[in-house]
Amino acid sequence: MSNTDFILAIEDLTVSFDGFKAVDKLNLYVDKNELRVVIGPNGAGKTTVLDLICGKTKSTSGSIKFKNKELTKLAEHEIVRAGVGRKFQTPSIYENLTVYQNLEVSYPRGRSVWGSLLFKRSDDVMTQVYKVAEEILLKDFLDMEAALLSHGQKQWLEIGMLLMQEPELLMLDEPVAGMSAKERDQTAELLNRICQNRSVIVIEHDMEFVKKIAHKVTVLHQGKILAEGSMDKVQADEKVIEVYLGH
Amino acid sequence: MFGYSMAEIGNIMVMQGFAGLSMFSVLLLMALGLAIIFGQMGVINMAHGEFMTIGAYTTVMLSKLAVAYGFVNYYFIFAIIVAFVLAFAIGYLVEFTLIRHLYKRPLDTLLATWGLSLVMQQIFRSSFGAKEVSAELPEWLLGSFQPTPDIDIPINGVFVMGLAAVVTFGVFLFMFRSQWGLRVRATVQNRVMAGAVGINTKKVDRVTFALGCGIAGVAGAAFTTIASTGPTTGTLYIVDSFMVVVFGGAASLFGTIASAFGIAQAQSILQFFMTSSMGKVATLLTIVGILMMRPEGLFASKVRK
Amino acid sequence: MKTLSDKLLGGKQGVLGLALLALLIMVILPLGLDIFRLNLVGKYLTYAFVALSLVLLWGNGGILSLGQGMFFGLGGYCMAMFLKLEASDPISTKIQTTPGIPDFMDWNQLTAIPWFWEPFKSLPLTILAILIVPTIFAYIIGFAMFKRRVGGVYFAIITQAIALILSILIVGQQGFTGGVNGITDLKTMLGWDIRTDSAKYILYYVNAILLFGCIFLSRYILTSKFGMLLLAMRDKEERVRFSGYDVSDFKIFTFCVAAMISAIGGAMFTLQVGFMSPSFVGIVPSIEMVIFAAVGGRMSLIGAVYGTLLVNYGKTVFSETYPELWLFLMGGLFIAVVMFFPDGLAGIYQKHARKIPFLKRWVAEEKQKQTDAHASHGKASTTLGAEA
Numbered sequence: 001m002s003n004t005d006f007i008l009a010i011e012d013l014t015v016s017f018d019g020f021k022a023v024d025k026l027n028l029y030v031d032k033n034e035l036r037v038v039i040g041p042n043g044a045g046k047t048t049v050l051d052l053i054c055g056k057t058k059s060t061s062g063s064i065k066f067k068n069k070e071l072t073k074l075a076e077h078e079i080v081r082a083g084v085g086r087k088f089q090t091p092s093i094y095e096n097l098t099v100y101q102n103l104e105v106s107y108p109r110g111r112s113v114w115g116s117l118l119f120k121r122s123d124d125v126m127t128q129v130y131k132v133a134e135e136i137l138l139k140d141f142l143d144m145e146a147a148l149l150s151h152g153q154k155q156w157l158e159i160g161m162l163l164m165q166e167p168e169l170l171m172l173d174e175p176v177a178g179m180s181a182k183e184r185d186q187t188a189e190l191l192n193r194i195c196q197n198r199s200v201i202v203i204e205h206d207m208e209f210v211k212k213i214a215h216k217v218t219v220l221h222q223g224k225i226l227a228e229g230s231m232d233k234v235q236a237d238e239k240v241i242e243v244y245l246g247h
Numbered sequence: 248m249f250g251y252s253m254a255e256i257g258n259i260m261v262m263q264g265f266a267g268l269s270m271f272s273v274l275l276l277m278a279l280g281l282a283i284i285f286g287q288m289g290v291i292n293m294a295h296g297e298f299m300t301i302g303a304y305t306t307v308m309l310s311k312l313a314v315a316y317g318f319v320n321y322y323f324i325f326a327i328i329v330a331f332v333l334a335f336a337i338g339y340l341v342e343f344t345l346i347r348h349l350y351k352r353p354l355d356t357l358l359a360t361w362g363l364s365l366v367m368q369q370i371f372r373s374s375f376g377a378k379e380v381s382a383e384l385p386e387w388l389l390g391s392f393q394p395t396p397d398i399d400i401p402i403n404g405v406f407v408m409g410l411a412a413v414v415t416f417g418v419f420l421f422m423f424r425s426q427w428g429l430r431v432r433a434t435v436q437n438r439v440m441a442g443a444v445g446i447n448t449k450k451v452d453r454v455t456f457a458l459g460c461g462i463a464g465v466a467g468a469a470f471t472t473i474a475s476t477g478p479t480t481g482t483l484y485i486v487d488s489f490m491v492v493v494f495g496g497a498a499s500l501f502g503t504i505a506s507a508f509g510i511a512q513a514q515s516i517l518q519f520f521m522t523s524s525m526g527k528v529a530t531l532l533t534i535v536g537i538l539m540m541r542p543e544g545l546f547a548s549k550v551r552k
Numbered sequence: 553m554k555t556l557s558d559k560l561l562g563g564k565q566g567v568l569g570l571a572l573l574a575l576l577i578m579v580i581l582p583l584g585l586d587i588f589r590l591n592l593v594g595k596y597l598t599y600a601f602v603a604l605s606l607v608l609l610w611g612n613g614g615i616l617s618l619g620q621g622m623f624f625g626l627g628g629y630c631m632a633m634f635l636k637l638e639a640s641d642p643i644s645t646k647i648q649t650t651p652g653i654p655d656f657m658d659w660n661q662l663t664a665i666p667w668f669w670e671p672f673k674s675l676p677l678t679i680l681a682i683l684i685v686p687t688i689f690a691y692i693i694g695f696a697m698f699k700r701r702v703g704g705v706y707f708a709i710i711t712q713a714i715a716l717i718l719s720i721l722i723v724g725q726q727g728f729t730g731g732v733n734g735i736t737d738l739k740t741m742l743g744w745d746i747r748t749d750s751a752k753y754i755l756y757y758v759n760a761i762l763l764f765g766c767i768f769l770s771r772y773i774l775t776s777k778f779g780m781l782l783l784a785m786r787d788k789e790e791r792v793r794f795s796g797y798d799v800s801d802f803k804i805f806t807f808c809v810a811a812m813i814s815a816i817g818g819a820m821f822t823l824q825v826g827f828m829s830p831s832f833v834g835i836v837p838s839i840e841m842v843i844f845a846a847v848g849g850r851m852s853l854i855g856a857v858y859g860t861l862l863v864n865y866g867k868t869v870f871s872e873t874y875p876e877l878w879l880f881l882m883g884g885l886f887i888a889v890v891m892f893f894p895d896g897l898a899g900i901y902q903k904h905a906r907k908i909p910f911l912k913r914w915v916a917e918e919k920q921k922q923t924d925a926h927a928s929h930g931k932a933s934t935t936l937g938a939e940a
Contacts, residue, residue: 054794080796092791094784105784106795110777113805119777165796291705348891353705354616355890358846361839362886369879486716486835489709524724531717535710539696542706 004068007032007169007199008053013062015052022048024223025062030169035195037202037210040220041243046203047089049220050171054086055079066169081111085167089174091154093161095147099138102146102157103129106164128164135193136160137186152183156190163194170194171201176209188212219243258397259519267515269404269473272411275507276466277484278491279418282503284459285492287435288452290346291357294364295488296481297371298338298460302330302467303476304375310382310471320385323468327410330464338460342453350452364481371478381475388472403472410469414462419500421458431455490534496544506544510534565905569854570767577760577857587749594756594824596864597763599624601817603844603856604763605810608770610842611850612779613806614786615703619711620814621838622718623686625828627815629722629729630685632828633669634678635738635746636730655737660727668728675742682819683812690811694804701800703789712835719834734829738822746823759820766813767853773809774853782806843882846889849898858897 008030015023023045030036038046051057053064055076064071071079080086094102107128110119133139136156141149146157155175162170175191176184184206191200191213204210210217210231217234219226227237234240251259277299284292306326313322345363349356384403391401422428433441434451442448470476491510495502510530518526538544581593602620610616642652650663657665671677693714697707722729730736738746745751773779785792785799793799822828831837848859863885870878893899 056790056794075798076793077796077798080794086794088790088794092788094787094791096783096787097780101780105777105780105792108796111796112798113778113801116778116781116802117773117776161791161795285705289705291709345887345891352890354610354614354708355894357616357705357708358839358842359887359890362883362890365879365883365886367883369876369883372879373876482835486713490713493706493709522724524720528717528720528724531713531720535713535717538702538710539700542697542700542702 004029004065005032006030006065007034007067008201009063009065009068010049010053011063011065013049013052013059013064015048015057015060022223023052023059026223026225028218028225030199030201032199033195033197035191035200035202035213035215036218037204037214037216038218038220039204039207039210040226043222044220045223046220047173048223050086050173050201050203053079053171054084056086077111080165080167081108083168085162085165085170087155087158087162087170087172087175089177091151091158093146093154093157095145097146098143099133099146099149099157100129100142103132103160103164106161108165132160132163135163136190152179152187155179156187159190159194167198169199169201173203174205175202176204176206184209185212254397260516261398262400265400265404267512269401269407270515271508271511272404272407273466273470273473274484274487274491274511275411275504276414276462276469277488278495278503278507279415280459280462280466281488282492282495282500283418283422283462284456285489286499287431287455288350289353290350290456291353291360291489292346292456292459293357293360293485294341294367294481295360295460295463296483296485297364297367298334298463298481299467299470299484300367300371300476300478300481301334301337302464303470303480304371304380304467305330305333305464306468306471307375307380307382307476310384314383319383320387323385323388326382327465327468330468331461332464334464334467335457335461339453339457341460342456346456347449347452368478368482375478377478379475379477379480382471384472407469407472410465414465415500415504418462422500427454486531490531493538494534494544499544502544566771570764573854573857574764577763578757582753582756587752590756591752591824592868593861594752594759595821596861597759597857598817598821598824599841599844599864600763600857600860601766601820602814602841603848603860604766604770604853605813606842606845607848607850607853607856608773608782608813609806609810611845611852612774612786613782613803615803615807616705616708616842617711617807617810618708618835618838618842619715620810620841621833621835622715623690623811623814624818624821624837624841625718625722625830625833626686626689627682627818628822628828628832629735629818630672630678630682630815631819631822632735632738633672634675635741635822636735637665637669637673638741639737639739654730654735656730656733656735657727662727666728682815686811686815687808690808691804694807695800698800698803698807703803712838715833715838716835719830722830722833729830732830734827734831736827736829738826741823747826752824755820755824759824762816762820763857766816767857769809770813770853773806778802778805840882843886843889845896847885847896849896849901851895852898855896855898855901862897 006029008028010026010028013023013026014021026045026049028049038049040046048057052059053066053071055071055074059072062072066079066082066084069082071082071084074082094105097105104121104125107125109125110116129142130139133142136159138149138153138157138160141153146154149157155178159172159175172191176187179187188209191202194200202213214231216229217231218228219234219237219240221243226243227234227240277295280298281292281295284290284295306323309322309326309329310319313319341363345359346356349359388403388406391399393399422431430441430446430451433444434446434448438448441451467476470480487510491507492503494510495504495506513530513533514526517529520526521529577597582590585593602624605620605623606617636654640652640654645651645653645655645658648655648658650658653662653665671681693711697703697710702710723732725731740746746755774782781792781797781802785802789799818828818832821832844860844863845856846859847863848855848857866881867878870881889896895902
């Protein structure tokens with residue numbers, strides 16, 4: 001495959017588990033500074049695609065290029081260091097650490113054994129922590145143990161931990177699950193802000209929320225792309241309606 | 248090779264192979280119980296060896312009784328059943344008092360059951376003495392038959408193997424063909440969902456654990472036919488049995504059988520050519536080496552986690 | 553910002569804890585006990601190295617090694633090999649078939665010192681071996697296991713199997729290792745008789761100083777970002793990996809440090825007790841040392857030392873008077889600690905220390921300081937934001 005302008009170019013990606021093809025010859029391209037939403041019924045392979053991009057699952061065949069760099073052969077931490085951040089479906093934060101520590105641990109310096117032993121809490125680290133904490137509305141909770149946050153706040157904290165790494169591609173798996181209506185609005189604003197200078201892929205079921213944030217929507221079904229385009233176009237697509245409503 | 252002729256090597260292989268089969272049978276019975284407890288519940292039971300010892304002492308005590316009242320030829324089958332029931336009952340109790348509080352902390356379960364094994368060993372020592380005791384075997388278990396003049400196959404070994412086969416088949420039926428087995432497997436795969444469709448998951452845990460212990464009790468009864476029993480008999484087998492389970496791939500019945508066979512045969516045959524300790528070292532080292540290459544065990548399938 | 557001394561001492565509370573422990577080990581016990589008992593305490597304190605290593609590895613890292621005894625043993629054997637060679641000079645072994653080699657080699661018909669014994673003729677090489685051999689061994693095991701993401705109970709079982717293999721090997725290879733009796737009759741180190749009372753006092757203090765050295769080392773590791781990552785990994789390994797860290801490297805490093813600390817304890821054991829045997833290598837000693845750490849509190853470095861002293865004191869008292877009772881007690885201890893006191897002595901102390909007035913004040917002060925720091929810095933950054 002030749003080099004492209006896309007930040008992410010997925011081609012012919014396939015993964016099978018004991019013969020079952022969860023993702024089947026998938027092609028997906030994401031532009032710089034684009035916010036892409038991936039929707040689809042349960043079992044469509046949405047989470048698996050994210051797993052494949054971030055290296056959690058190894059592909060059977062095909063290629064994933066991030067800034068023209070092949071990811072399929074890299075280890076998870078190398079993919080992260082290349083600039084890809086991933087948020088999990090259920091908030092994955094360090095419950096026993098404070099909000100401050102959660103963010104600090106995610107700061108991209110001192111990532112080797114020796115680096116972490118000699119790591120110093122310098123001003124630039126603190127500045128970055130405060131900046132991100134403000135962004136994710138947790139500035140007043142820095143000393144709180146993360147376990148005590150509300151479910152929505154935990155989701156934000158995990159997004160904040162990713163922002164600490166300043167990734168060029170951010171992947172969010174159901175970021176508003178379990179949030180109140182107000183929190184959903186705040187999260188939509190947050191996402192619209194953070195996609196200013198990076199690309200974002202979001203998996204989401206809540207169509208109201210999708211409308212608020214999506215630049216472009218991709219519909220997955222049985223590991224393949226069913227439709228792609230603007231929200232209105234996708235919603236009018238007959239194949240999509242059939243998949244969602246059944247016969 | 249080692250100064251033996253080819254025919255002699257052949258005979259040695261056959262006889263050591265049969266000696267290995269007795270060990271395979273005991274190891275398989277031990278490992279079956281462990282595989283159920285560890286593979287299905289994720290619990291490491293370090294006291295599993297002591298449940299085997301319970302079965303062994305039960306058999307020894309019943310044999311004493313049998314000698315006193317003159318029914319030596321019939322007690323053994325009865326002993327197997329009593330060993331199972333006793334180990335099952337104690338396992339049930341242990342699950343209720345100890346294990347159920349620790350399901351989310353596997354490493355702590357390991358330590359607690361180690362503590363339990365120390366306590367049980369001391370109970371054995373205080374009740375039966377530190378000396379090893381052996382069961383009076385019924386006549387039909389003694390002796391051997393000789394298919395050729397150079398080969399000597401002990402009958403007790405054949406019997407133990409038959410017993411292991413019956414129990415293995417029973418476990419297979421229970422786990423994969425019965426309502427109970429279905430409940431156990433459902434609980435393992437999705438505890439919350441299983442609870443929601445009306446399975447009493449706590450009871451399933453308790454019976455599963457107790458069943459594993461009961462099978463260890465049967466292993467103990469089988470064990471008395473090939474060696475004598477002491478308070479620390481169980482500890483001799485515990486590491487080997489864990490190796491069998493891990494090596495075979497924790498959740499696979501076929502894997503457990505195959506790896507018990509491989510490990511027992513390797514030890515038995517190697518022990519003839521090296522010293523017994525070096526045979527054991529070579530076997531364990533090979534297993535650890537293979538596990539480092541293939542940590543999920545030999546027979547685990549690729550699944551999405 | 554934390555200074556180095558703050559990191560090592562751990563604030564006012566940490567200083568108090570260390571000072572009390574130092575007072576006990578350096579002053580009270582040496583003054584209060586005769587040399588026989590003090591030597592016994594010295595022996596226990598060598599186990600404390602292993603307990604310390606388990607606080608790092610298990611308490612903070614969530615990696616339970618059931619094979620720490622093998623590192624303790626490797627360190628101890630390295631030291632014992634050096635002392636044995638020195639004790640086996642041609643004059644004192646002239647009645648042997650081959651004079652000048654260790655007695656057990658002679659009994660096993662060896663006529664020359666095996667090649668791997670050669671480095672142990674030199675003390676500097678021996679010290680190097682004590683530190684390096686167990687660490688390399690740990691590196692190999694750690695690399696093979698952690699790179700393939702073996703962890704949890706699998707790691708525990710496999711380390712246990714390796715400890716078993718090593719102990720069988722040592723027992724089986726009598727001619728090279730002294731077999732089940734181990735390496736005994738150790739007398740002098742570079743001509744200095746280690747069996748005299750004065751030598752025992754000196755070795756006791758050397759041991760104590762090394763122990764505190766290891767506490768400082770561990771504390772440095774735990775208070776650095778490394779320590780925070782270790783905790784993070786214990787709870788959410790996946791998240792750490794997807795924050796760009798190679799999790800296995802951190803685990804391997806921790807395992808290696810734990811091995812090295814255990815080995816130092818083993819070497820000091822040999823020096824103070826005068827022998828080394830396979831009974832310190834196998835399954836039982838390895839898992840017993842876990843209980844020392846658990847009783848002290850699996851997260852607490854200082855607790856590990858107290859836990860070790862307490863359990864071993866109990867073992868000595870009970871196994872002298874009621875040997876049967878001891879196994880019940882030991883078994884009960886495993887169960888009780890896990891079920892009722894998962895944080896051990898340190899946990900009990902933490903719970904009640906808050907009620908002591910000056911400690912309460914200290915804790916409050918520390919907390920206030922931290923909050924202030926965040927508040928002031930936070931303000932600075934917002935004003936900066938407003939200007940921009």
